[in-house]
Amino acid sequence: MNCSALFASLQATHIMYALGFIGQVAFFSRFLLQWLVSEVKKESVIPELFWYLSIIGSALLLIYSIYRKDPVFIFGQSFGFIVYIRNIILIKRKQKKVLLKSEK
Numbered sequence: 566m567n568c569s570a571l572f573a574s575l576q577a578t579h580i581m582y583a584l585g586f587i588g589q590v591a592f593f594s595r596f597l598l599q600w601l602v603s604e605v606k607k608e609s610v611i612p613e614l615f616w617y618l619s620i621i622g623s624a625l626l627l628i629y630s631i632y633r634k635d636p637v638f639i640f641g642q643s644f645g646f647i648v649y650i651r652n653i654i655l656i657k658r659k660q661k662k663v664l665l666k667s668e669k
Contacts, residue, residue: 581632588625591618613656619649 595618602612623645630638 581629584625584632585629588622588629590622591625592622595619595622613653616649616652616656619645620653623649 595615598618599611599615603610623642627639627642630642
């Protein structure tokens with residue numbers, strides 16, 4: 566392997582590590598957000614942003630796990646998308662119903 570190929574490989578590795586860490590931060594921040602919003606409202610609340618952070622974090626971690634060729638990690642991150650997207654769909658439907666009712 567020549568020096569430029571080695572450098573490119575090291576750069577790709579560092580980029581993927583950064584991507585993995587950013588994914589972990591996004592995934593963790595959803596819990597922090599949920600906790601803070603719940604503390605402010607004095608009840609358990611899952612804000613809409615929680616689901617978007619879930620999608621972002623999960624997508625980045627999925628990319629990282631594919632890069633690492635880790636089937637357990639790939640499996641774990643793949644199916645969360647269904648839940649996260651479904652929750653966003655349900656939230657948007659409810660918002661649309663409320664908007665339509667308020668326009669009447």
